[in-house]
Amino acid sequence: xxxxxxxxxxxxxxxxxxxxxxxxxxxxxxxxxxxxxxxxxxxxxxxxxxxxxxxxxxxxxxxxxxxxxxxxxxxxxxxxxxxxxxxxxxxxxxxxxxxxxxxxxxxxxxxxxxxxxxxxxxxxxxxxxxxxxxxxxxxxxxxxxxxxxxxxxxxxxxxxxxxxxxxxxxxxxxxxxxxxxxxxxxxxxxxxxxxxxxxxxxxxxxxxxxxxxxxxxxxxxxxxxxxxxxxxxxxxxxxxxxxxxxxx
Amino acid sequence: xxxxxxxxxxxxxxxxxxxxxxxxxxxxxxxxxxxxxxxxxxxxxxxxxxxxxxxxxxxxxxxxxxxxxxxxxxxxxxxxxxxxxxxxxxxxxxxxxxxxxxxxxxxxxxxxxxxxxxxxxxxxxxxxxxxxxxxxxxxxxxxxxxxxxxxxxxxxxxxxxxxxxxxxxxxxxxxxxxxxxxxxxxxxxxxxxxxxxxxxxxxxxxxxxxxxxxxxxxxxxxxxxxxxxxxxxxxxxxxxxxxxxxxx
Numbered sequence: 064x065x066x067x068x069x070x071x072x073x074x075x076x077x078x079x080x081x082x083x084x085x086x087x088x089x090x091x092x093x094x095x096x097x098x099x100x101x102x103x104x105x106x107x108x109x110x111x112x113x114x115x116x117x118x119x120x121x122x123x124x125x126x127x128x129x130x131x132x133x134x135x136x137x138x139x140x141x142x143x144x145x146x147x148x149x150x151x152x153x154x155x156x157x158x159x160x161x162x163x164x165x166x167x168x169x170x171x172x173x174x175x176x177x178x179x180x181x182x183x184x185x186x187x188x189x190x191x192x193x194x195x196x197x198x199x200x201x202x203x204x205x206x207x208x209x210x211x212x213x214x215x216x217x218x219x220x221x222x223x224x225x226x227x228x229x230x231x232x233x234x235x236x237x238x239x240x241x242x243x244x245x246x247x248x249x250x251x252x253x254x255x256x257x258x259x260x261x262x263x264x265x266x267x268x269x270x271x272x273x274x275x276x277x278x279x280x281x282x283x284x285x286x287x288x289x290x291x292x293x294x295x296x297x298x299x300x301x302x303x304x305x306x307x308x309x310x311x
Numbered sequence: 312x313x314x315x316x317x318x319x320x321x322x323x324x325x326x327x328x329x330x331x332x333x334x335x336x337x338x339x340x341x342x343x344x345x346x347x348x349x350x351x352x353x354x355x356x357x358x359x360x361x362x363x364x365x366x367x368x369x370x371x372x373x374x375x376x377x378x379x380x381x382x383x384x385x386x387x388x389x390x391x392x393x394x395x396x397x398x399x400x401x402x403x404x405x406x407x408x409x410x411x412x413x414x415x416x417x418x419x420x421x422x423x424x425x426x427x428x429x430x431x432x433x434x435x436x437x438x439x440x441x442x443x444x445x446x447x448x449x450x451x452x453x454x455x456x457x458x459x460x461x462x463x464x465x466x467x468x469x470x471x472x473x474x475x476x477x478x479x480x481x482x483x484x485x486x487x488x489x490x491x492x493x494x495x496x497x498x499x500x501x502x503x504x505x506x507x508x509x510x511x512x513x514x515x516x517x518x519x520x521x522x523x524x525x526x527x528x529x530x531x532x533x534x535x536x537x538x539x540x541x542x543x544x545x546x547x548x549x550x551x552x553x554x555x556x557x558x559x
Binding site: 099100101102104105106109110116117120124134144145146147148152153154155156157158159179180181182183199255276307 | 319347348349351352353354355356359364365368372383392393394395396400401402404406407422423426427428429430431447
């Protein structure tokens with residue numbers, strides 16, 4: 064989720080967490096990271112999201128954030144273990160970077176020769192470390208979101224040719240989303256409407272909790288609601304989201 | 312806390328959290344990190360520990376870990392903000408490193424020329440980044456705990472001359488603790504006894520929840536219990552804890 068004003072993810076998270084073991088088979092752990100200015104709240108759990116006490120805390124105690132990345136895991140590479148749960152976090156140029164990957168990379172053995180090494184055993188964390196390493200080489204300090212988008216468009220295909228590489232990346236200022244096979248987004252803005260969750264019998268009237276200037280973009284593997292207009296990414300497409308809108 | 316078997320911190324955390332706003336004036340945020348193998352659960356909050364919903368979750372839902380670092384903050388440098396809450400986390404040599412600092416460093420402007428930059432505005436995170444940078448230069452990969460202790464004994468005085476530098480550092484395999492002014496530890500082992508919290512009317516019979524081989528070392532700024540034998544660190548002393556015992 065990427066927004067122009069701090070927004071809670073309670074509604075979307077309710078549907079999302081059901082996919083972590085109940086309505087979908089991604090039950091090998093989960094995680095979520097909320098930026099708060101430059102700071103970060105990062106929760107990971109190798110219990111399934113639908114059973115996790117931390118997930119329950121997040122549902123009950125709304126955390127407001129302008130950039131949130133969440134992930135539910137179906138283990139393809141790497142055991143069911145805390146260190147293999149997404150999203151992953153690293154610091155670069157004095158900012159935290161958060162990364163989550165959906166997909167599977169085959170025969171991917173990047174040359175990690177600099178300051179970013181995987182802690183766990185997933186292809187995903189290797190891909191993240193390589194991206195961070197190459198971004199660090201390409202810019203001396205935090206570039207603009209547009210400049211970083213151009214660099215990511217050069218780097219991403221070098222990973223994506225190894226398999227499925229749908230990913231989300233944020234530094235708290237913007238959200239980058241790349242689609243190999245399957246990714247959707249919706250932009251919620253004035254006039255806000257009712258929305259009906261696909262995974263749970265729950266609906267919400269966004270108009271009651273928002274102001275006319277609020278903008279919220281939500282990017283997902285599969286649409287979360289049944290009555291909103293979700294736009295599919297094209298395969299190979301990398302999009303930049305700033306202040307709740309797709310801008311490039 | 313450093314242990315030879317995964318142990319929950321429920322009892323110690325109960326007393327500790329009271330100091331975050333109730334029995335002490337450290338009310339400018341708090342944080343706690345639990346290693347689980349190579350993985351890490353990291354919680355930070357800029358609400359005071361005695362009021363925080365995340366602190367409530369930790370009290371109610373025991374997380375077992377062999378290495379835990381917790382911190383309650385009294386802001387000396389840097390605003391009350393999430394990015395300034397300890398403990399801080401960085402990755403080095405494919406492991407997470409967790410650091411918390413009690414004290415204040417004056418005129419401390421380390422030369423941070425490598426891959427570790429502070430995200431927030433505290434002297435503490437600067438000290439951590441400098442330590443990580445210098446450790447990375449001193450060893451090619453994760454050294455033994457004893458080797459790292461020697462390197463830390465060389466590096467620490469270069470920071471400590473800038474002020475008060477009580478710190479805790481862990482990579483999930485060992486715990487390092489350095490005392491400038493005030494630090495205590497206790498080693499709990501067989502035969503386990505009753506303990507009475509100093510900050511709350513609560514006592515526990517450790518014998519009921521432990522086995523004969525369990526060892527738990529707890530390092531604190533001020534003793535947490537009134538009826539255990541706490542050993543004071545000497546000023547300038549750096550101690551290494553492995554498997555629940557002070558070993559160097």
